Amino acid sequence: MQDSFLGRGHPMLKQDxxxxxxxxxxxxxxxxxxxxxxDGVSFDIKKQETLGVLGESGCGKSITARxxxxxxxxxxxxxxxxxxxxxxxxxxxLDILSxxxxxxxxxxxxxxxxxxxxxxxxxxxxxxxxxxxxIMEAVRLHHGLxxxxxxxxxxxxxxxxxxxxxxxSVDKYPHEFSGGMRQRAMIAIALxxxxxxLIADEPTTALDVTIESQxxxxxxxxxxTMNMSxxxxxxxxxxxxxxxxxxxVMYAGKIVERGTxxxxxxxxxxxxxxxxxxxxxKVGKEGELSSIRGSVPSPFSLPxxxxxxxxxxxxxxxxxxxxxxxxxxEGHWAKCWLYDEGGDNIAAAE
Numbered sequence: 001m002q003d004s005f006l007g008r009g010h011p012m013l014k015q016d017x018x019x020x021x022x023x024x025x026x027x028x029x030x031x032x033x034x035x036x037x038x039d040g041v042s043f044d045i046k047k048q049e050t051l052g053v054l055g056e057s058g059c060g061k062s063i064t065a066r067x068x069x070x071x072x073x074x075x076x077x078x079x080x081x082x083x084x085x086x087x088x089x090x091x092x093x094l095d096i097l098s099x100x101x102x103x104x105x106x107x108x109x110x111x112x113x114x115x116x117x118x119x120x121x122x123x124x125x126x127x128x129x130x131x132x133x134x135i136m137e138a139v140r141l142h143h144g145l146x147x148x149x150x151x152x153x154x155x156x157x158x159x160x161x162x163x164x165x166x167x168x169s170v171d172k173y174p175h176e177f178s179g180g181m182r183q184r185a186m187i188a189i190a191l192x193x194x195x196x197x198l199i200a201d202e203p204t205t206a207l208d209v210t211i212e213s214q215x216x217x218x219x220x221x222x223x224x225t226m227n228m229s230x231x232x233x234x235x236x237x238x239x240x241x242x243x244x245x246x247x248x249v250m251y252a253g254k255i256v257e258r259g260t261x262x263x264x265x266x267x268x269x270x271x272x273x274x275x276x277x278x279x280x281x282k283v284g285k286e287g288e289l290s291s292i293r294g295s296v297p298s299p300f301s302l303p304x305x306x307x308x309x310x311x312x313x314x315x316x317x318x319x320x321x322x323x324x325x326x327x328x329x330e331g332h333w334a335k336c337w338l339y340d341e342g343g344d345n346i347a348a349a350e
Contacts, residue, residue: 016047025080035300048228051230052243067084079097114198115198118203121183128173131173132155135154155169163188184218197228198223269328269332
């Protein structure tokens with residue numbers, strides 16, 4: 001477990017920390033059995049940093065994000081264990097999971113403290129309300145503004161995210177915007193109440209590369225302007241390399257490696273992280289791409305021990321036991337038995 005936690009109860013929040021997640025477990029009860037979507041995840045998000053969450057589809061990235069907002073679908077989904085602490089300027093850290101998901105206090109956290117931008121804006125925006133109405137709803141709820149003040153705030157936010165003629169755009173409906181404009185509108189809604197943390201759940205997946213670049217640049221500019229943190233979820237290595245300060249790598253509901261962006265890209269330790277990086281297309285090098293052997297295990301028949309072991313080139317008998325998280329260097333950790341002794345004195349297997 002990371003040094004930022006001090007025994008049980010409240011974590012020892014350092015001055016620069018905004019959120020701490022401790023041993024989070026999210027399970028789904030289905031007719032075929034229990035799906036351990038997120039299984040013992042711990043991490044922190046610092047103030048004004050971008051934390052990248054990397055992993056292939058189904059590894060638990062989006063469920064982790066929803067847990068931060070206490071938005072796990074019920075009754076099938078349930079937060080089985082864990083704590084999520086939000087640092088507040090005054091008083092003790094707020095344990096989000098101790099709040100009623102449908103209560104007023106949790107409602108004040110959503111949007112005002114933590115906001116989220118979803119992957120597909122066309123299914124997230126309400127088609128029967130104008131863009132302006134959807135921004136106004138959030139600011140009136142959290143800040144009690146008048147209708148006129150809320151409309152002015154909506155136009156201001158559309159201008160901030162780079163939408164032309166914002167005074168006229170507030171009266172347009174989602175179908176009247178292009179894909180890139182809809183995503184900008186989603187960001188405007190998410191930032192309208194000046195949250196401390198913006199969760200971006202694969203916000204550029206459905207966009208072409210030109211619009212994607214514009215959205216990433218916009219988010220970085222807004223982060224500097226509003227002094228907020230970003231939790232950026234994606235399976236795109238290129239996006240992570242461009243925007244993240246630190247990275248956590250997830251596989252089958254667990255974090256398998258964490259470190260700075262440079263450490264993850266240039267000194268990857270976990271075999272899964274290494275394979276992900278090897279599978280990237282390389283400029284100037286033609287030929288067949290490297291692939292990861294096998295497939296992600298079924299959530300109903302997970303292997304004992306390390307979940308990646310069936311696809312790992314370095315698996316051995318000890319991998320039938322769940323590996324501990326081993327400290328490689330300051331801030332760099334890997335959940336792999338390769339580094340059980342000697343920490344950073346053991347080189348990654350080649």
